[in-house]
Amino acid sequence: MTTVAVKPATMAQALTRALRDAMAADPSVHVMGEDVGTLGGVFRITDGLAKEFGEDRCTDTPLAEAGILGAAVGMAMYGLRPVVEMQFDAFAYPSFEQLVSHVARMRNRTRGKMPLPITIRVPYGGGIGGVEHHSDSSEAYYMATPGLHVVTPATVPDAYGLLRAAIASDDPVVFLEPKRLYWSKDVWNPDEPQSVEPIGRAVVRRSGRSATLITYGPSVPVCLEAAEAARAEGWDLEVVDLRSLVPFDDETVCASVRRTGRAVVVHESGGFGGPGGEIAARVTERCFHHLEAPVLRVAGFDIPYPPPMLERHHLPGVDRILDAVARLQWEAES
């Protein structure tokens, strides 16, 4: 029996590898942002790229998010594929006008003549003890803007596969990187050929029959942990990792909910006006007659992101997820 040497790798390493492979494969791919060059990014995701590809292809820009994204628009107009880094979730807000007024709709306003293949990498979410403005989950804003794809990986292989797909996409993609998973390790051999994941497909991370946890990004490992813990209660939970918020994979999600009859949506961002409301509504509209209970949401509180000393109370954890599962009125079945 032969054993294959499989090294554990981090999500950060997979993202770096994806950027390097994309730049090597296509000379039009340009990485740009604040600190991405010499420093390799504050999370080191762009480490070594400036050295390998030169400062023209991995560029330290002035500190100005609207300028970074606006310049990327012009670069994309001229045939480049800019990959922009917004250093932290809340730092991206100055670039929102460029995002919603131009990036998202240039293809549409020019009737397809001027597509903008821009990838916007946004390290997002909490759980790393970041101080104010370093832990926002801003996916609802991006989801609400037609013309953007919104993608977020939860595993090391997905980080690679989805980032490659995002860069290859002819449409703008907001690529949300769950920063507390940057150092999570996975069985991933960087020496093997990697697969590129098509954008828009959810995946069942764990099969189960009792209820479906619908989640994405940083909450995926939490849900998997909750599903393990739920076994003690006799609940067999299925976990669906959305991977792509736009487009949304109704098919995979609804197939799961129709099997289990119960669903809880789990995410870090606030519940009011958040992604969970959209997801719960979609599931209810499509699976109403299969549902044994209302679709519940376990989300962050509707508060500005709390200080790091209190964030553990805000972030949806295993207990809160299990409490929600318990509220799915199990007695109705018995």
Next chain:
Amino acid sequence: MTVMEQRGAYRPSPPPAWQPRTDPTPLLPDAAPYRVLGTETAGKADPELLRRLYAQLVIGRRYNAQATALTKQGRLAVYPSSTGQEACEVAAALVLEDRDWLFPSYRDTLAAVVRGVDPVEALTLLRGDWHTGYDPYAHRVAPLCTPLATQLPHAVGLAHAARLKGDDVVALAIVGDGGTSEGDFHEALNFAAVWQAPVVFLVQNNGFAISVPLAKQTAAPSLAHKAVGYGMPGRLVDGNDAAAVHEVLTDAVRHARAGGGPTLVEAVTYRLEAHTNADDDKRYRADSEVDAWRDHDPIALLERELTERGWLDEAGVRAAREDAEALAADLRARLNQDPELDPMDLFDHVYAEPTPQLREQQALLRAELAAGQEGEL
């Protein structure tokens, strides 16, 4: 002794190696706007160029008048006229080579037309028939930009990309005086200067951001002064003097193409008409002010220079007016036809491939349209 005296005057101590990056003196604009017409310099101008500018100004004025008239007839949803500012529009379009790019604001339809965009296609946005009627790549004119100053970083990025590819391309971006207050103006100029991107920024200072006068927009001595802080030259020019605007922009384009980096050009001009048909300019400016500017009309200035020097005869004036009438008649005829819009197009070009969600919505609209047609039968 005051607290400040105790602490000493604020004097930041520079690090040992500190040197100013650029001597600001050569970057500063002249105190008064640069002029050619009515000065001795005009005698050295190329008569052929001035005649060409003149012909385009006359066409531009007629185009503005026709578009405004079509607004009153309900054929255009809105038209921000550039009447009075034609010299800037025409010069901006004419200084560029074919391979260069123009980044217009919403008021710069005329610049797009002079650059070769079909006049009806240039008005598509303002007609309410889709957002950009022309192919931006056909004449290298970016879509008319409604948000203020947001097209400026695009111009910088495009010029930067062209240079990275080794192409000899310049981008010229137009913005109004109000637009200089926006953050994107600052970020674009800063990026352009840091990257030494081949960009020319043309500020058409027409006196008002809708109703707000320049004095409430900036405390700078001139908008051209803003260039100095970014480390690029600022040029101040009489925006109603077509020869001067053309010359200054030509210099700036040449400078950019030669690798000298960006220039900020402020053209001082005046909007003779209201901001748009939705605006009442009588509320914020006196007729006497408008009349004073009418005496400094770009067409009259150039026509006087040309005729006094014997470079333009009556036949030349007549020919320009006939061309303008022909363009206006064509515009009128084509815009008086109702555009044919297919509602099913709503779902095209949101993404390269429609999402499953858009396909569902497309099916819904198709069914609604089919039901509507049945109802009519």
